Amino acid sequence: MKPADPVLRREPRRELWLLGAVLLIFCLLAATLALPAEEDAFIYYRYAWNWAHGQGLAFNAGDPVEGFSGPLWMGILALVAGAGLDLPRTATLLGLLCGVAALAATWALGRAAGLSRSGRLMAVACVALSYPFIVWSRSGLETPLYSLAIVVTAAAYLAAEYPLARQADRRWPRRIAAVTPIFVCLGRPEGAMLVVVMAADRLLARDRRGALRYGVPAAIGYGGYLVWRLLTFHSLVPNTSVKLYPLLIERSGGQFLDYVLLLGALPLLLPVLALLDRRGTGPERRRLGFLAAVVCLVSFLFNFLAGGDYRPGFRYFIPTLPVLMVAVWCAASLLRPLASPPARALLLALLLSGSMIRLGQNPPRVHDWRREVYEMWRDPATDTNNWGIRIVRWMEGHVPERSVVAFGQMGRVPYYLAHDGHEVRFVDTLGLVDREVARIYRFDGKISDLLRDIRAGRSPREALELGRQRRALRFAGTILGKQPDFVLIEAALNDYPMMRALQENPEFQTTYHQSGQLPLEGLPYVRIYTPVRRRP
Structure with missing residues (x-):
């Protein structure tokens, strides 16, 4: 019996061949683009x-x-x-x-x-x-x-x-x-x-x-x-x-x-x-x-x-x-x-x-595919130009086992340290994998604090500013309360209010000092702080 709609007829081989060709093009493009490994993965x-x-x-x-x-x-x-x-x-x-x-x-x-x-x-x-x-x-x-x-x-x-x-x-x-x-x-x-x-x-x-x-x-x-x-x-x-x-x-x-x-x-x-x-x-x-x-x-x-x-x-x-x-x-x-x-x-x-x-802007790499694409895919740790891999190598040589490290990037660094057999505990300063820090950042908590301060008689502007100050103090107290052995602060977060509040905190200033940076010379992408009593 002839179907009522031509769309329901059995698809001709030509369409399936064309579909296969499109899928093949996708695979070729995906396999030949030079893309860095995704940090969050x-x-x-x-x-x-x-x-x-x-x-x-x-x-x-x-x-x-x-x-x-x-x-x-x-x-x-x-x-x-x-x-x-x-x-x-x-x-x-x-x-x-x-x-x-x-x-x-x-x-x-x-x-x-x-x-x-x-x-x-x-x-x-x-x-x-x-x-x-x-x-x-x-x-x-x-x-x-x-x-x-x-x-x-x-x-x-x-x-x-x-x-x-x-x-x-x-x-x-x-x-x-x-x-x-x-x-x-x-x-x-x-x-x-x-x-x-x-x-x-x-x-x-x-x-x-x-x-x-x-x-x-x-x-x-x-x-x-x-x-x-x-x-x-x-x-x-x-x-x-x-x-x-x-x-x-x-x-x-x-x-x-x-x-x-x-x-x-x-x-x-x-x-x-x-x-x-x-x-x-x-x-x-x-x-x-x-x-x-x-x-x-x-x-x-x-x-x-x-x-x-x-x-x-x-x-x-x-x-x-x-x-x-x-x-x-x-x-x-x-x-x-x-x-x-x-x-x-x-x-x-x-x-x-x-x-x-x-x-x-980023065309497929065909001529130098092995070096630019394959090797990085086979082992992202070979990308020594990546800042995360450089931090991993530094930490492997300077951070003792069972240390506590406060850091904002929970991707390459924590994974490769675990993969290479290093027992290091991380405090996530951005809160993605840290429950206490996340409570400070969460939007519902901010709204709750704002409404409470407004009901207490403060203007919306005053309530917003008071909330920021309160969260900054809570953030610094939470990080310091975990007593990290190392605090790594990314240069990209210099103007981030929470990081600025941590660095300006009197307890942080008396307890920690900047003991290094990466790279060792030039503009840093991360500054390293350790307790005053201990130098790496």
């Missing part, structure tokens, strides 16, 4: 290393603190470490595999959304050639796995609730879409927003059973993890929530605008225009509305709630990039002015323009 590696060596899922032995954002990725890397595999090397390979799988899932999402063959391939190409997507797939972080979970869930949901054929069997898509949101929630905390979108979409369709179908399994699955989190880490929220600061509008807004410019600015208006155009059919517009809602809540809204990321690279946006590209090409198929091949070519050029500029 080493936080995962230290947790995994400690777990594999009998110290539990803890950054510092005996002190369980959830200093990672992706529980699912953390579990995978713990198994990698337990199997005796090299963590930096294996994590990047797994990330690339997840990136490839996310691209294949993007093709499936385009199919479920009703895109034509060319539309599906162009959506996949826009993601595969995206410079930030390539970078984060190589990072060793949870980003590509989280993106894969989002795309699979979105594709299964569209196939289950908005099938292209009326007689389609929706049982398996519904089962998949009911289970995969659990993995999205375990991918990153903001993944729960995807479940909200799915449940809200069902409620808008007056399908309460459908809302329960997707909401209940996610609530049970993620709820089980919350119970385990509370019993293990003694907290209902991860310690990484210290990074959330909605008042950083300048940073979050700037990163959002940069992301819009990366994608050519104008293409992101297409889903809005298509949703406003009443000429599209109901199912087409509902599919597009769902895709747009996923992007807006899971990435755009979270970016502003978090105050943006503390570094460039669009980390909060990239997980939903495949969904956004499918939404853009769906919108283009609904708008008549974009039906011509020249208009489609212009749209493709705009979407890829930002990434092509970045690839031009």
Whole structure:
């Protein structure tokens, strides 16, 4: 029997060959770009290393603190470490595999959304050639796995609730879409927003059973993890929530605008225009509305709630990039002015323009691939020009076993010291893996203090200043209360209020003195303080 929709016909070999070619290009680009190892990935590696060596899922032995954002990725890397595999090397390979799988899932999402063959391939190409997507797939972080979970869930949901054929069997898509949101929630905390979108979409369709179908399994699955989190880490929220600061509008807004410019600015208006155009059919517009809602809540809204990321690279946006590209090409198929091949070519050029500029600035290394790419991937510790590796080498020669070190970079340095057999305990001055320091930084605590001071009769300006002073004193007292044997302060944090408060603290000035710096000559990137009674 002939299918009712040509999209449902068996895909010709030509399309699959073209899809394979796009995936191959992605792999070649990812394997030939010279990219430094991602600092935050080493936080995962230290947790995994400690777990594999009998110290539990803890950054510092005996002190369980959830200093990672992706529980699912953390579990995978713990198994990698337990199997005796090299963590930096294996994590990047797994990330690339997840990136490839996310691209294949993007093709499936385009199919479920009703895109034509060319539309599906162009959506996949826009993601595969995206410079930030390539970078984060190589990072060793949870980003590509989280993106894969989002795309699979979105594709299964569209196939289950908005099938292209009326007689389609929706049982398996519904089962998949009911289970995969659990993995999205375990991918990153903001993944729960995807479940909200799915449940809200069902409620808008007056399908309460459908809302329960997707909401209940996610609530049970993620709820089980919350119970385990509370019993293990003694907290209902991860310690990484210290990074959330909605008042950083300048940073979050700037990163959002940069992301819009990366994608050519104008293409992101297409889903809005298509949703406003009443000429599209109901199912087409509902599919597009769902895709747009996923992007807006899971990435755009979270970016502003978090105050943006503390570094460039669009980390909060990239997980939903495949969904956004499918939404853009769906919108283009609904708008008549974009039906011509020249208009489609212009749209493709705009979407890829930002990434092509970045690839031009950092082109693939083919001629000197072994030295510039392979050796750094095989063993990041060979990158002796990296400041973190230099600090590791210095600490291996100067920091005694069982020392306590206060430092703000919890990536390469703690991991390689643990990997090389050195027992050193770290106090994280930025709070990501330190519960006491995190309490000082957390946004909810700042708001609570502000409201309490305002109720006490102080003006908002006075309350803000008093809160800053109080937190600075608490920070200095917390760090000094841990009695670190070494305090390493990065030059990049010279103007950071908390670091300045620590250095200006009378107890710190009488107890510690600057005993060195790295590098030993020239402008330092880190200053080393030790107790006055003891010189290294």
